[in-house]
Amino acid sequence: MRVLICGGGVAGLTLAYWLRRRGIEPVVVERAPHGRLGGYGIDFFGTGYDIAARMGIIDRLTPYQLPVDSVDFVDASGSAGARLTAALLDKIIQGPHLALMHTTLEGALLDAVQDDVEVRFGETITAVRDTGQAVEIDFAGGGTERFDLLVGADGIHSRTRELGFGPEPRFARHLGCRLASYPVPDRYGWGRVRAHYTEPGRQAVLYPTGRPGELIALFLFRSPDAAAVPRAERLDLLRSVLRGMGWITPSLLADAPASESVFMDTMTQIVMPAWHRGRIALVGDACGGMTMVSAQGVSMAMAGAYLLAESLSDSRADLRADSLSSSRADPRADSLSSSRADSLAAESSGHERAFIRYQTLMRGEVRRRQRNALVFARSLVPRTRAGLLAQSLANRLIMREAFAPVLRRQFGAASILPPQTADLGKD
Structure with a gap:
C-alpha cells in the first residue's frame, strides 16, 4: 500500500513513521522548502509524550526543554499577581512533560x-x-502520480481538505x-x-527559547475578522492593535523582525461531520484543530496519526481475507498479478x-x-476591565494545589493510548 501524506509537520511525520513501521509505504509532501516554520512554544505531555517515547525520541527532545520555572501573570509594572510554579504543574499533569x-x-x-x-519539500x-481504486494527484511542481490513499496532515488551512471536502469556511469555527x-x-x-x-482585548507573552x-x-x-493577513501587512496590523499597550510591549514591538518573519494566524477550530471520504482521510488540525488554548493540539495530532497508522495496518488482515472471495468475481483479476488483484478487490472496503x-x-x-478550549478561550483575553478583574481574581484562586484536579480535567493530561504491548511498533 502506498500512501501520500500532504503535510510535513507533527501529524504528517508521525503518521509517516508509524506507517513505515507497519510495513506501509508513505510519501510526504511539504510546501515549505525546508520544513515548517512555527516560532512558538508547546506543552508536551500525556498522549504526545507517550507516542514520542514509543518512537524513542525523548532523549533527542529533553536537552531542548524550555528553561521556564514558572508562568507569571503580571501587571504593568511587571509584578506577578498569580503564578503557576513548576511544582504545581507537576501536580496538575501527574506524569512526564516537556515544554x-x-x-x-x-x-x-x-x-x-x-x-x-x-x-519532498517545496x-x-x-x-x-479519487477513481475508487486509487487516488490520482496533480502536483504544483508538475506531474501526476497514483497512490492507494491520500491523507491530509496539512493543518488548519488544509489544501487536502479544500480539494477533497470543500472550502475552509464550511468547517472553521x-x-x-x-x-x-x-x-x-x-x-x-x-x-x-x-x-x-x-x-482588555489584548495580551502579551514573553518566554525564553533556550537559545x-x-x-x-x-x-x-x-x-472578529477571520481573513488571512498577508505577510507584508502583519507587523503594521500588530502595531496598530497594540498601540498604547503597557508593560514592555512597546519595546517588544520595536524589537520585531521584518513583517514577513512574523507568524500570525487566527485562533480557529476545525469541526467536521466526517474525517474521511473515499480514499482520502484527514488527521491532526486538518480535521480537528483545537487551537493553542487547548494545550493538546500537538498531542492529539500525534494520537490521530498513531491510531490511523495502527488502523490501516490492522485492516490489512481484513484486506487479505476479503480478497480471497472478491478477486475471484472481479474480471480484472485475469489481467493482474494475484497479489495486485487481491489488493484491488479488498482495499476498497478495508481502508x-x-x-x-x-x-x-x-x-x-x-x-x-x-469544548474545553472553546469555554477557556472566552475568558482568555477579556473584552472589558471588569472581565480582566474577574480573570485576575480567578488566576489567584486556581493557582493552588487544591485546584490541580480541576486543571487536569480541563487539559486532558492523561494519555488516551492503551498500555504498550510487547510487539508494538514492530514491522
Missing part, C-alpha cells in the same frame, strides 16, 4: 523518518481525483482572536519565567473500515478538548 519549541519536535520527527521515508498538491509571534533579543532580564500581561540571547514574544488580540475505526477512536477525545 518545547514547536520546531524542536518537528526536527526530531524528521530525523526519525529521513532515512527510510521519502519527504511541493504541494493542486488536484485530487473562529474563536474571535488572532495570535502572532516572533523572536526578540533577550535584553529584558526575565530569566526563567514565562510572563503574561493582559489588557542563548533569544526570547519569544507572543501576542493574542480580539479580532474504509480503517478510516472509520480511526475516527471512532479519536473524535470523542478531540470534541471534548475542543
Whole structure:
C-alpha cells in the first residue's frame, strides 16, 4: 500500500513513521522548502509524550526543554499577581512533560523518518481525483502520480481538505482572536519565567527559547475578522492593535523582525461531520484543530496519526481475507498479478473500515478538548476591565494545589493510548 501524506509537520511525520513501521509505504509532501516554520512554544505531555517515547525520541527532545520555572501573570509594572510554579504543574499533569519549541519536535520527527521515508519539500498538491481504486494527484511542481490513499496532515488551512471536502469556511469555527509571534533579543532580564500581561482585548507573552540571547514574544488580540493577513501587512496590523499597550510591549514591538518573519494566524477550530471520504482521510488540525488554548493540539495530532497508522495496518488482515472471495468475481483479476488483484478487490472496503475505526477512536477525545478550549478561550483575553478583574481574581484562586484536579480535567493530561504491548511498533 502506498500512501501520500500532504503535510510535513507533527501529524504528517508521525503518521509517516508509524506507517513505515507497519510495513506501509508513505510519501510526504511539504510546501515549505525546508520544513515548517512555527516560532512558538508547546506543552508536551500525556498522549504526545507517550507516542514520542514509543518512537524513542525523548532523549533527542529533553536537552531542548524550555528553561521556564514558572508562568507569571503580571501587571504593568511587571509584578506577578498569580503564578503557576513548576511544582504545581507537576501536580496538575501527574506524569512526564516537556515544554518545547514547536520546531524542536518537528526536527526530531524528521530525523526519525529521513532515512527510510521519502519527504519532498517545496511541493504541494493542486488536484485530487479519487477513481475508487486509487487516488490520482496533480502536483504544483508538475506531474501526476497514483497512490492507494491520500491523507491530509496539512493543518488548519488544509489544501487536502479544500480539494477533497470543500472550502475552509464550511468547517472553521473562529474563536474571535488572532495570535502572532516572533523572536526578540533577550535584553529584558526575565530569566526563567514565562510572563503574561493582559489588557482588555489584548495580551502579551514573553518566554525564553533556550537559545542563548533569544526570547519569544507572543501576542493574542480580539479580532472578529477571520481573513488571512498577508505577510507584508502583519507587523503594521500588530502595531496598530497594540498601540498604547503597557508593560514592555512597546519595546517588544520595536524589537520585531521584518513583517514577513512574523507568524500570525487566527485562533480557529476545525469541526467536521466526517474525517474521511473515499480514499482520502484527514488527521491532526486538518480535521480537528483545537487551537493553542487547548494545550493538546500537538498531542492529539500525534494520537490521530498513531491510531490511523495502527488502523490501516490492522485492516490489512481484513484486506487479505476479503480478497480471497472478491478477486475471484472481479474480471480484472485475469489481467493482474494475484497479489495486485487481491489488493484491488479488498482495499476498497478495508481502508474504509480503517478510516472509520480511526475516527471512532479519536473524535470523542478531540470534541471534548475542543469544548474545553472553546469555554477557556472566552475568558482568555477579556473584552472589558471588569472581565480582566474577574480573570485576575480567578488566576489567584486556581493557582493552588487544591485546584490541580480541576486543571487536569480541563487539559486532558492523561494519555488516551492503551498500555504498550510487547510487539508494538514492530514491522
